[in-house]
Amino acid sequence: MRVSDLARQADTTSETVRHYTDIGLLKPFRDPGNGYRHYDVADLRLLRFALKARSLGFTLADIQSLATASEEGETPCVQVRSLIERRLEEVESRIRELQALSERMRSAMTEWQDKPDCHLDDGRVCGLIDAVVGEDEARSGR
Template identity: 65%
Template sequence: MRVTDLARRADTTAETVRHYTELGLLRPDRDPANGYRRYGGDDLRRLRFALKARGLGFTLGDVRALIEESESGATPCPKVRALIETRLQEVEARIQELRGLSDRMHAAVAAWENAPDCRLEDGRVCGLIDSFNADRG
């Protein structure tokens, strides 16, 4: 398969296939006649695995480690369980950060609802932002 064929079969983009190839996650052969990359069934399986893992929040580094562990003959399942716990904690922390940001944004919208638009002559960029106190809302 060529890049576009592999991408189509895995429901992704050719750019993703090329990127994953550059990272060494996919290992195509070279067609001796024209030098094009030729992807096989192993590449398709690895690509589908990588896409599913990414969809679950695993990093490309995680994907590489899991593939390497599997190829060494070991089962990566214990590592998968440990990694997903770590990624889940990271996502939950990020959600908390985003909730805080959302609260500050709602407070700013409310605080600025009736504030006049004005051009500042003292060099400040925007009085709305300068006047906002996230602690008070």
């Protein structure tokens, strides 16, 4: 299969196939006559695996490590469980951070709703943001 054929069969883009090839995840055969890359069924399986793993939050480095372990005859399942547990903790932490940010943004929008737009002559950029940051600094004791 050529790049476009592999991409179509894996329901991804040719750019993704090229990138995964460039980083060494996919290892196509090069036709010496024309230099085209030719992929086989093993490449298709690995590409589909990589796309599924990416959808679960695994990094390309994770995927390469898992693929290498599999190629060496090991079962990477223990590593998969460990990685996904760590990724889940990271995602849940990031969700909490984003929820707190969302609350601060909503609070600011509510507070600013009736405040007029104004130009400040004291060198500040925007009084709206300064007022919120000032309140946050006062609350946090900075």
